[in-house]
Amino acid sequence: MDFTELYTHTAYLVAFSPGAHFILTAAQDRLIVRRTETFQISRTWLLDSTPSESISALGKPNSKSSRPHSEPKHPPISSIGWSCDSEYILAASAKAGVVQVFKLRDEDWKARIDCGAEGLTKAIWTPDGRTILCFSEWGLRVTVWSLVTGIATYIQFPLYPDRGYAFRADGRYFALAERHKSKDTLGLYDTSDSYRIVRHFALPTSSLASFSLSPTGNHISAWEGPLEYKLYILTLAGHCLKKFAPEPEPVLGIREVAWHPSGMFLAILGFDDKVQILDALSWSPVTTFEPASKTPSGVVIWREPSRWLETTEGRGFISYEKLRGPYTLALNKVDHTKPNLKPGVVQLEWNQIGTLLLSPETAPTTAHIYKFPEANENFVPRLRSLLLHSHTLLQASWNPVRKGSLALCCGNRSLYIWSDEWEGELGEQEEMAECIGVPAEFDTREISWSGDGKGLILLSKETFCCAFEVEDGAAS
Known part of the structure; x- marks a missing residue:
């Protein structure tokens, strides 16, 4: 890099x-x-x-109470x-x-x-x-x-400004969660016709947390707030196809929902840290990933080397330590009587082709990577790899172009890369995991890929830098 x-x-x-x-x-x-x-x-x-x-x-500050020097010019x-x-x-x-x-x-x-x-x-x-x-x-x-026209169109009463809206993959329709007469509703608007309303229907939720459009644009998944574990699958016409609520129902609700890139599966992460995988044929669970302190056999375990930043002085790169299983994780127990203030990344994200799923669990310093079979393989999802770190994970992001490349950050002077596209001595593809030092006084708190997958933005609180791949494979 x-x-x-x-x-x-x-x-x-x-x-x-x-x-x-x-x-x-x-x-x-x-x-x-x-x-x-x-x-x-x-x-x-x-x-x-x-x-x-x-x-x-509207802004008429009181001259006695206003503090002009506290406001930016x-x-x-x-x-x-x-x-x-x-x-x-x-x-x-x-x-x-x-x-x-x-x-x-x-x-x-x-x-x-x-x-x-x-x-x-x-x-x-x-x-x-x-x-x-x-x-x-x-x-x-x-x-x-x-x-183009200089004309404004108004849509009333959106439920949220930061979520609860989506465009269909082709950009033709805009879906917006709204609140009308104290009821959750969803409006569907035609973007090619000046955002003319196409459909407007009530949602079966009582307190909508958010919704997500499937990649195919045929289905909507909508789920309740954090107090109820209920998810609904609807068509764009508003017909409810399925209500999903596991038995017994967990104490708290849903944290994240992620569609498979093909639209054939739906991953659901609850506050109990279980990941439910629904299929698009029956909308029923086909597998469940539960937090476990002991890793099963066959899982590749990578651990960040101790004090490697001091050893390398924040320059160059060093490989993770590859451990042999079984390995025991220290899991954080969920206390439902207290506010949920768990540290770590809260992400549920598929890779580009849907063969890998990144999921957080109750170990905030650990990244779990699950393997999903391709179309010509038997459907046996399993935990593939664990990435163990010294600090709490803040963000992880799949490369938008390469199918098996993951970047992670932990709020320190480093960038972490995992890939399953490394060529071994015999020419076969194998996993590799590297810790890359950032040669500056810099704490990486957020990362984002470029559209071509060749560069990364690394952000700290007040500064940023970019990291780019070196074509000949060297790193600096």
Whole structure:
């Protein structure tokens, strides 16, 4: 791996362009675009964060109680994003109620969206790259702004600003969880017809936590809040195909749900740390992964070497230690009488082709990798590998291009890589796991892959750097 220098950022707002040729950064109220091959600045813009007229009219601070020096002179950028073709960039300031749009190839072109009295929580691009969704405060509405027509469309009463919405894989339909007359509902909107409502139906949930569209776009999985373990499978027409609730029902509900890339399976992670796998034919469990202190035979166990950062002085890389089983894990017991404050990564994520499933369990320093058979193999899912670390896992992410490459971080000066595509001495593919030191005073708290799978963004609290693969296989 080759690492770049350190650069500053605001609120972890750093993103590769879809083609991975540029990298976008927010630094307070300024946008910076760099080229990934040289990291030289290509474009920079200063956000016009003058509050919208509505925000200015509503914001009348009391002169006696106001503290002007405690507020930033220019409200910082709160969200950024690339359009799907990398032509346009948006930057939103929730505090100012403003969204600005810039054009990469024309530094003078710009557009501004002033949000009204409903305020602004965040702004995102739609799949067509020419429409922006603005989520208001207090769940009042979602505003759909078209850059082509300049017309705004309003959708009332979204349930959440950070979840509970999805686009179908082809971008044709937009699904939004809403709350009408104290009932959970779902609206389906046609993106090709100015977001005209197609269907609007009540959900069987009493307190919806979120929902997820299947990759095929034929089914919706919707689940209750953390107090009930209930999941419903519905069609896009609103027909409920299945209600899933294990017996006996766990004390708490569902944490994460992840569709298999083919849509044939659905993985469900509960607060009891069990992973239920449903099939798309009967919508019944075909296997369950339960926390176990003793690992079964045949599992590959990798352990981070002790004090390797001090030994290497944070430079170069070193392989994990490969242990022989059986191995005993120290599991954290769940106390349902106390608030759930378990550390560690809360992720349930399939790899690109759905042959591997990453799952957290009750050991916050351990990553569990489950193997799923391919189409021509017998269906016998099993625990394949364990990655044991010295610190709590903060994030893990599959490579978006390579089927068997995983990156992890633990909040220290390192990056961890697991892969099953390493070529052995006889030319066969085998596993490898490496600890890679970051050559800087840097604590890796978040990571994200580039679209081509060749680069990674590593973020600490105030700075970031990028790591790129070296073609000849060397690492530095």
